[in-house]
Amino acid sequence: MLDDCLENHARCPNRMQRLLPTRVLDLRPTGQNESVKLYVSGNDEQGEYAALSYCWGGAQTFTTTKMTLNDRIHGIFLSGVAQTIQDAILATRALGIRYLWVDALCIVQDDFKDKVREIAAMGAIFRNALVTIAATSSSNVHEGFLSARSPAQACLLPFTLPDGAFGTVSLVASDFQLLRDEPLNRRGWTFHKRMYCHHVC
Numbered sequence: 001m002l003d004d005c006l007e008n009h010a011r012c013p014n015r016m017q018r019l020l021p022t023r024v025l026d027l028r029p030t031g032q033n034e035s036v037k038l039y040v041s042g043n044d045e046q047g048e049y050a051a052l053s054y055c056w057g058g059a060q061t062f063t064t065t066k067m068t069l070n071d072r073i074h075g076i077f078l079s080g081v082a083q084t085i086q087d088a089i090l091a092t093r094a095l096g097i098r099y100l101w102v103d104a105l106c107i108v109q110d111d112f113k114d115k116v117r118e119i120a121a122m123g124a125i126f127r128n129a130l131v132t133i134a135a136t137s138s139s140n141v142h143e144g145f146l147s148a149r150s151p152a153q154a155c156l157l158p159f160t161l162p163d164g165a166f167g168t169v170s171l172v173a174s175d176f177q178l179l180r181d182e183p184l185n186r187r188g189w190t191f192h193k194r195m196y197c198h199h200v201c
Helices: 002-008 069-074 083-094 112-120 122-128 188-200
Strands: 023-026 035-040 049-053 099-101 131-134 155-160 166-171
Touching: 035 069, 049 083, 049 122, 083 099, 083 131, 112 122
Parallel strands: 049 099, 049 131
Antiparallel strands: 023 035, 023 099, 155 166
């Protein structure tokens, strides 16, 4: 499905190598799907990655700090990671994308210079991501987003497939101003990201 979007949809970004952020999570299986690694990219290194947009909902207990940086590079067991980040890892792997950018793990949280540099680069980080995963339904990082949800209001129309089979098409409003009233959509910086992407894409 992702390949179809990238190859056949005029408004979707072209499949091209883009500059990797300073750090990303490397989701490539290492014999244990229950672990990932923090990867430090080289100068001008390129690749495809997803970015996660989500609500922290207060302090996170599992982040990257000066003290834990080397541990994160050697490996991160998913059992210790908050559910929203676990869900994002699962979704990114399902899309066939190797890298994932998550601010809590890819920015050294107690390093002032690192935070200033990485926060200044966030516009480019989200712009260069192959996809952005928006965990709109979660009010904090522990809730996750891969769960049953009530469907958005939609209009169902009959549809005939090319092989003659019958089905239905669900039509919903796509305007960002009409998005569901979800926790992430109530944040000002989310509106800014949507406006920026809407203008650029």
